[in-house]
Amino acid sequence: MKKTLIELKTIHKSFGKIDILRGINFIAAAGKTTAITGNSGEGKTTLLSIMGLLQKQTSGSILIDGKDVADTDIAELSKIRAARFGYLFQAPRLVGSLTVLENTLVCAALAGKNNMQKKAVALLTSLGMSNHLDYKPEQLSIGQMRRVALVRALIMEPDILLADEPTNDLDPALSQIVTSSLFKAGENGSAVVIVTHDRFLAAKTDCEYNLADGFLQLVR
Numbered sequence: 665m666k667k668t669l670i671e672l673k674t675i676h677k678s679f680g681k682i683d684i685l686r687g688i689n690f691i692a693a694a695g696k697t698t699a700i701t702g703n704s705g706e707g708k709t710t711l712l713s714i715m716g717l718l719q720k721q722t723s724g725s726i727l728i729d730g731k732d733v734a735d736t737d738i739a740e741l742s743k744i745r746a747a748r749f750g751y752l753f754q755a756p757r758l759v760g761s762l763t764v765l766e767n768t769l770v771c772a773a774l775a776g777k778n779n780m781q782k783k784a785v786a787l788l789t790s791l792g793m794s795n796h797l798d799y800k801p802e803q804l805s806i807g808q809m810r811r812v813a814l815v816r817a818l819i820m821e822p823d824i825l826l827a828d829e830p831t832n833d834l835d836p837a838l839s840q841i842v843t844s845s846l847f848k849a850g851e852n853g854s855a856v857v858i859v860t861h862d863r864f865l866a867a868k869t870d871c872e873y874n875l876a877d878g879f880l881q882l883v884r
């Protein structure tokens with residue numbers, strides 16, 4: 665059995681009167697890759713951000729290593745986020761005043777790791793970004809920003825890697841490279857949860873769910 669890293673129990677999320685998530689149960693286990701598909705607006709990004717402790721659920725609980733995070737204070741929560749999670753957001757969200765290389769090191773620095781430069785350069789190079797290390801985000805294409813955000817997420821070898829539409833805005837060759845980086849993280853023991861419309865990517869995961877009408881349904 666693969667070790668459960670994070671468990672969601674009956675998660676509900678409402679925005680005003682609208683119930684977006686209506687009772688989500690989900691487990692992410694070490695070394696397992698999971699795809700979550702679903703139509704636009706069904707709540708995939710919302711679910712991923714709740715799973716990533718970035719947004720609060722309306723009700724239901726989240727367990728990390730079997731422990732409910734409900735009573736965890738803000739400082740401890742940010743520690744958990746920095747130490748355990750890697751995030752690849754739907755919009756790349758880079759820090760505008762920092763260079764490409766600096767952006768990839770931000771989260772590592774927050775987690776107290778300051779010796780990641782070599783690794784960052786190697787990862788950026790593998791994604792075709794070696795000539796852009798000193799660029800600022802505003803000088804990049806969206807696809808290039810995504811690659812920088814990917815390196816930022818991968819560099820810490822996070823226990824839980826959450827990726828929201830990771831292959832959007834990428835050409836087929838780069839999609840392939842990004843896809844294989846995500847699966848490599850899974851092989852190295854990360855629990856990898858990928859929200860995607862990309863059939864090729866979804867089909868390669870260990871299991872796939874579809875989010876519709878506020879519920880997750882196992883596809884395979």
Ligand SMILES: Nc1ncnc2c1ncn2[C@@H]1O[C@H](COP(=O)(O)OP(=O)(O)OP(=O)(O)O)[C@@H](O)[C@H]1O
Nearest residue numbers: 679680684702703704705706707708709710711754
């Ligand atoms: N902060 C918020 N306040 C109010 N409504 C919100 C908020 N965040 C999300 N929503 C609503 O929740 C629903 C789900 O949004 P979400 O971004 O999770 O969808 P999604 O499945 O990721 O869609 P897409 O495939 O287009 O990215 C949408 O109807 C959206 O308007």
Ligand SMILES: [Mg+2]
Nearest residue numbers: 708709710754
């Ligand atoms: Mg989304």
